[in-house]
Amino acid sequence: MRYNEHVQLLQRNGRKGPSIVRFRYDKIKKAMLHIAGEKDWISFDELSKKTLRRLTPFDGNNQWYMEALVTDLEARGLFECSQVDGDLFIRKVG
DSSP states (O other): OOTTOEEEEEOTTSOEEEEEEHHHHHHHHHHHHHHHTTSSSEEHHHHHHHHHHHSOOOSSOHHHHHHHHHHHHHHTTSEEEEEETTEEEEEEOO
């Protein structure tokens, strides 16, 4: 895998988002899908905390990566998101 390869993120509205380095995307995606699959629904906060604990720290804004990946995975049909009392809850689809 080349370290300069990127993934184009998607947004819920079908538009393209920013792009990020593929190895980072793949690592975060794998962890998020695994963690989200352990429960029926999980809060965004819990998913973020558990994902970050599994990953080796990396440079950048971790919160931004969590939000960007949840949005991307929802746009790709891998996550379903729902707001409950102002909190975001996520479940793995499939």
